Amino acid sequence: MVREKKICLAASAGGHLSQLLKVAGCTSGYEVFVVTTSETVRAGLASMGRVHVVGECNREHPRRLMGVLLCCVRIIARERPNVIISTGAAPACLCCLLGKLLGARIVWVDSVTNVERISLSGRIIRPLADLFLVQWPELVEKYRGVEYVGAII
Amino acid sequence: MIFLTVGTQFPFDRLVKAIDDLCERGLIHESIVAQIGDSTYQPRHFEAVASLDKSAFDRNFQQASAIIGHAGMGTITMALENSKPLLAMPRRKKYGEVVNDHQVMLAIKFEALGHLLLARDETELADKVEQLKSFVPRPRQVNPDAVTRRISAFLDQV
Secondary structure (H helix, E strand, O other), X not given: OOOOOEEEEEEOOOHHHHHHHHOHHHHOOOEEEEEXXXXXXXXXXXXXXXXXXXXXXXXXXXXXXXXXXXXXXXXXXXXXXXXXXXXXXXXXXXXXXXXXXXXXXXXXXXXXXXXOOOOHHHHHHOOOOOEEEEOOOHHHHHOOOOEEOOOOO | OEEEEOOOOOOOHHHHHHHHHHHHOOOOOOOEEEEOOOOOOOOOOOEEEOOOOHHHHHHHHHHOOEEEEEOOHHHHHHHHHOOOOEEEEOOOHHHOOXXXXXXXXXXXXXXXXXXXXXXXXXXXXXXXXHHHOOOOOOOOOOOHXXXXXXXXXXXXXX
């Protein structure tokens, strides 16, 4: 009866995804689907659940961003995750925003590469996040509502 | 052997050329194997390939006495996991080498923690290459299991 939640793992291919995969054990037993940004990582993720590839985007290419946004709308509206767990970056941030609109809980783990301040995506998500983890203890003093329990890498 | 790996996605000719120049000046005696990604500079003093497959990349990484590279998290993590001394030069946005300057702060932080040697630009490379010969990186304490447990606890409550 427990574990009937559906969980979305969202992360850009590369460093963001490799950090997320190191903590993906937390989804064991749940129904999982993955949203990422490159076909090159699709096969490696197939054992976890359905994999959706939305392509890369960032704030410097607004048109591409809109395309990815539409892609994310379709995925999130169809899948209706209960929880989204993400390490960034922009495409995953879009998924979190859309998921939140549809009632999903948001877990954000800001990437270890953000040493002095949390990422732009993280700053957007922070007020909406239900659990916000950082990987540097110093960041806990700078931002309200963030937690540090250790670094992933 | 020193393994030079500068990442992909954008060229990083500054680093490839600077290492070639150090060879020219006789400041590097070890052989160099290089993966230079999209960089277009053709080094005169060592073999460079655009991209190695994963097994060749891993083999070179493990056989190297030291790593010289960009300050990408993938390179830094791999060096620490293999206990390899790493000399890192950050890619810079202003030269079109990366989309933002996160590598600078990251490298400064990791150098302060004793995990790597940092060359902020080409002018610092000669000194740092010398230091690299005796540099022993401090292992990094990470705790992915604590993060996993924290998220699991959250999921149990949802």
